[in-house]
Amino acid sequence: MDQLLWRALPLLVLLISFTLFFYLRDPHKLAEDECSLVPYSHYWISSKRILTSQGFISGSVEINEGKIVSIVEGYGKQGNSVQQVIDYGEAVIMPGLIDVHVHLDEPGRTEWEGFVTGTRAAAAGGVTTVVDMPLNNDPSTVSKETLELKLKAAENKIYVDVGFWGGLVPENALNTSILEGLLDAGVLGLKSFMCPSGINDFPMTTIDHIKEGLSVLAKYRRPLLVHAELQQDSKSHLELEGNHNPLAYKTYLDTRPPSWEEAAIKELVDATKDTRIGGSLEGAHVHIVHLSDASASLDLIKEAKRRGDSISVETCPHYLTFSSEEIPDRDTRYKCSPPIRDALNKEKLWEAILDGHIDLLTSDHSPTVPQLKLLKEGDFLKAWGGISSLQFDLPVTWSYGKKHGLTLEQLSLLWSQKPATLAGLESKGAIAVGNDADIVVWQPEVEFDLNDDYPVFLKHPSLSAYMGRRLSGKVFDTFVRGNLVFKDGKHAPAACGVPILAK
Ligand SMILES: NC(=O)N[C@H]1NC(=O)NC1=O
Numbered sequence: 001m002d003q004l005l006w007r008a009l010p011l012l013v014l015l016i017s018f019t020l021f022f023y024l025r026d027p028h029k030l031a032e033d034e035c036s037l038v039p040y041s042h043y044w045i046s047s048k049r050i051l052t053s054q055g056f057i058s059g060s061v062e063i064n065e066g067k068i069v070s071i072v073e074g075y076g077k078q079g080n081s082v083q084q085v086i087d088y089g090e091a092v093i094m095p096g097l098i099d100v101h102v103h104l105d106e107p108g109r110t111e112w113e114g115f116v117t118g119t120r121a122a123a124a125g126g127v128t129t130v131v132d133m134p135l136n137n138d139p140s141t142v143s144k145e146t147l148e149l150k151l152k153a154a155e156n157k158i159y160v161d162v163g164f165w166g167g168l169v170p171e172n173a174l175n176t177s178i179l180e181g182l183l184d185a186g187v188l189g190l191k192s193f194m195c196p197s198g199i200n201d202f203p204m205t206t207i208d209h210i211k212e213g214l215s216v217l218a219k220y221r222r223p224l225l226v227h228a229e230l231q232q233d234s235k236s237h238l239e240l241e242g243n244h245n246p247l248a249y250k251t252y253l254d255t256r257p258p259s260w261e262e263a264a265i266k267e268l269v270d271a272t273k274d275t276r277i278g279g280s281l282e283g284a285h286v287h288i289v290h291l292s293d294a295s296a297s298l299d300l301i302k303e304a305k306r307r308g309d310s311i312s313v314e315t316c317p318h319y320l321t322f323s324s325e326e327i328p329d330r331d332t333r334y335k336c337s338p339p340i341r342d343a344l345n346k347e348k349l350w351e352a353i354l355d356g357h358i359d360l361l362t363s364d365h366s367p368t369v370p371q372l373k374l375l376k377e378g379d380f381l382k383a384w385g386g387i388s389s390l391q392f393d394l395p396v397t398w399s400y401g402k403k404h405g406l407t408l409e410q411l412s413l414l415w416s417q418k419p420a421t422l423a424g425l426e427s428k429g430a431i432a433v434g435n436d437a438d439i440v441v442w443q444p445e446v447e448f449d450l451n452d453d454y455p456v457f458l459k460h461p462s463l464s465a466y467m468g469r470r471l472s473g474k475v476f477d478t479f480v481r482g483n484l485v486f487k488d489g490k491h492a493p494a495a496c497g498v499p500i501l502a503k
């Protein structure tokens, strides 16, 4: 018996060590090779078309430990210490896109989207950073505690880097210590609604709440993002529901006229007067999200900028791609707020983009479940308002932008550099020495059909109004801090994005 025990002992020890090893191993520690589809951390990428912060070059970018460490002009001349080169030939190497308006809906509504599906879609679309909105997740991100829930939910689930906006709601606007707690915990800025948000625990703010918020934000030098629609005396939903056809897009369009955007922005630009140098709100910044109205609303913003107010504005691919005349009856995939307006308005938005009056682009990716989008019923008044588009940011804006004369330099400014500035991401947004190696490799000339065979990584592809379109600009590879997170249709095994917190 003793002898048997002695013989079995080494085997037993081995078994116990194995069990202990797997049991005690830190589950959060990922093997490095799982984060990236390239097996090295020091390497070069080269191409004949690299968009650097100094313009296009033909040459190579040296990446080491996640950073861009050198940029060399001259295709095929990488210098002496070259170990590994990935040669992309004619493909365009550009800064990864930074989408600062995305609703990832986690925790609480992962059936709508979630960190895994949302960030995998981002990586597949060349988007290397997203900034998550504080609502549609449950609970909303309006305090230090609710931000902590977000961070916990994001652990090991994000394939690209993710920053967070906090919510400015009446409760924290009137309680500086909650608001400061949220800002101290690292949100990159705040977001508020001047109309009902559609989410119960995210109530709207008045201009007085907004001014309170701005006075706190001025100290932190972080922006306030505002959904700028203020309800005017137009026909109410109920009135319309009785008399109008809810299956027609025009019925919905008429419920949210441009005057709602104009009224909200009028109140905002009155407040931003004080953000000028020497003003009582110096240091604060107002950013108007998803501008749809290219007329009076845009004029107010242009005027405020001319005066020197600290104000900026974004619009979204859907306002630049679709027009109200084309939206078929019952097709609620196009429902969003503010609504998509007519073709003339769309052309004016493009003009404003090309003239530099619109600062940046975002997706406002805001999905739900197909049942709430009422795809079968087609009721525009009752369906969820929100567009699904995150993976298509780049090909959509390029396909339609190039027809309007948009250059790749402008595209990159709108999708990378300006969003990085808004969110305070100092080491992102440009291919420059010292920056994070956040890079998209793509071919602007390659066309493809967004049909059912196309690999869409969004949780609910059927919600996207872009399905069925022919687009130009195929994403090949995506690097996040030097990790090759997406290559030729395939993701790296592990989710190695990091949360970005303001300090
Ligand atoms: N809650 C939410 O995501 N709302 C967004 N959807 C939309 O179409 N506009 C919005 O602001």
Ligand SMILES: [Zn+2]
Binding pocket: 227, 289, 290, 337
């Ligand atoms: Zn909004």
Ligand SMILES: [Zn+2]
Binding pocket: 101, 103, 133, 364, 365, 366
């Ligand atoms: Zn939104």
